[in-house]
Amino acid sequence: MSASGLASTPRPAAPAAGPARVMLVDDSSVSRALMTRWIEENGAGQVVATAANGRAAVEALAVHRVEVVVLDIEMPEVDGLTALPRLLAAQPGLQVLMASTLSQHGASVTLQALRLGAADAIGKPRAGWALGTGNDFRTELAAKVRALGAVARRRPGAPAPEVPTLPPGTPEPTLNRAAPSTQRPRAIVIGASTGGPNALFRLVELLPRDVDVPIFVTQHMPPTFTTILADHLARHGRRPAHEAEDGMPAQPGHVYIAPGGRHLSLAGSPDHVRLIVSDEEPENFCRPSVNPLMRSAARLYGDGALGIMLTGMGSDGLEGARELVRAGGTLVAQDQTSSVVWGMPGSVVRAGLAAEVLPLDDIAAFIGQKLKAAR
The missing domain is CATH 3.40.50.2300 (Response regulator)
Known part of the structure; x- marks a missing residue:
């Protein structure tokens, strides 16, 4: 040496x-x-x-x-x-x-x-x-x-790689768009993984100050990290942010982060939401997984659920997103160029579940428009 x-x-x-x-x-x-x-x-x-x-x-x-x-x-x-x-x-x-x-x-x-x-x-x-x-x-x-x-290995300005990628020679599928809900969102549910913390910081910073619905987040992170993530989001986003606790009531305008190593889902009624934190088996090798959050949001809010799929590798959240869209909710995917890895958002786009595919900086504006237009 x-x-x-x-x-x-x-x-x-x-x-x-x-x-x-x-x-x-x-x-x-x-x-x-x-x-x-x-x-x-x-x-x-x-x-x-x-x-x-x-x-x-x-x-x-x-x-x-x-x-x-x-x-x-x-x-x-x-x-x-x-x-x-x-x-x-x-x-x-x-x-x-x-x-x-x-x-x-x-x-x-x-x-x-x-x-x-x-x-x-x-x-x-x-x-x-x-x-x-x-x-x-x-x-x-x-x-x-x-x-x-x-x-x-990505060239500057080139689209983010997908994980997993299509096998060589596989033709690109036709990308369909899902119809957005015409209802005012009653909750925002977000899934993220690789590159997600910085994307969350940016998104929360850009959100309008008068967002009056709860924001639920599943970010793939280990235990302890999500406590600090919530603290950072609260400081930089200038809005209350918490690591979710089992039985915690959801409040409008607050951000709730799934604890590292545990799933987050929602129960109760749209006006009285209770957080459920569980140690159920991993999904897609992930705990927390995005699926339980999006599935429960679909059941609880129906067409009032607004799902956001941010940068991340793999395809966690795909099945939950499918249920959210089937229930009438709207799903927005971060676009390929602004993602670090276009695995999770790419999977919902390929499945035809995304109503919009937007650069990260445009997602906050889209949320603000949806909330304002339906007042």
Whole structure:
């Protein structure tokens, strides 16, 4: 190992094909070794460099062509939050995945990192994962590296990649649009995953101040992270935001976030909504999943439900969105160009469920128009 902390040798640049080129930045050599194996064993990425701290990581970018960095937060000399802007400045377009412990401090720093330009985050289990008990982390790490590798190879201004993509040679399906409801929305339900926190910050900041219906959100995040996400949304969106609690009554104009690791659904009547937080089985390998929220909104609000599908990989929320539209509700999907990954919104567009496909900055205006026009 060199004095800079690098544990790799220079490799020639490779064409933009095959696995993503990855750098791991973590002060634990055991963690680096395990993550290297997990990333490479199924072809998600090729680890071309490792570093023991942020300073060494910045130096490595002068030697290695890297597309995705998995960046730990707590490291000696230069920590992850300090290194992040230096890495992004050294290589524009670099995709950084923050790897954080599942603690309140780790979650708070991770949300700051997302605001500073990190693409996504993953929570490292507190204990046991290095002994082989972190299978969820292992699977999620590979999936996120693969997705962010596709993002890194996207040309500036090009549409977001879809996850999963269509097999080669598959013709593009005809994209139909669902009819929007003519009723005034009585609730807004939002699903998001990769790239979702920053999209949520932007959306909530742009929403009209007089939104008088509850806003429910399922964002794929680990426990603890969603508590901090709600705090950040409250500060930046200038409206009350909460991590959902079981039995909590919904109030107009408030934002409710599904807790990490638990599903959120709605019960009661449109005028007296009660939040249900549960530990039921994951759907689409996700808990929380967007499906329970959208299904329950369809039952409770019918044509008064306004669903928003934001950036995210995979297709979680597709079945719930189908029920929401079948009940007469309106579904809006974030467009491909403004999404980090066009998996979740792309899946509902392909299914013909979206009444509108809009850039992120236009979604808030659409919500305001729907609320104003039907007053």
